[in-house]
Amino acid sequence: MSDTIFDKIIRREIPADIVYEDNDVLAFRDIHPQAPVHVLFIPKKSFATLNDVGEADAPLLGKLLLAAAAYAKREGFAEAGYRCVINCNKGGGQTVYHLHVHLLAGKQMPERMA
Secondary structure, eight states: OOOOHHHHHHTTSSOOOEEEEOSSEEEEEOSSOSSSEEEEEEESSOOSSGGGOOGGGHHHHHHHHHHHHHHHHHHTOTTTOEEEEOOOTGGGTOOSSSOOEEEEESSOOOSSOO
């Protein structure tokens, strides 16, 4: 797999507005936000897409979602609502090939995804 911008953020080779970090997960504000709150949660272990994750990686995927939910609660918008999105491959809208979860909040989200 190629070295992505997210790998460089994990190694602190390029700056990011980091809002959460533990041993397995890093989260930072998206530089092109699609909502007032747009945070990316990434595993420190690199997977290009969701298709590249195996059964043994299920706990790590759970940690990504739990970190997103904890952030929403901590920042006070969990009850109002938020959306978590994983894009997979070009047809799914993925542009950086390092698995990541988009947390979007702070505006009314459409009921259906286009």
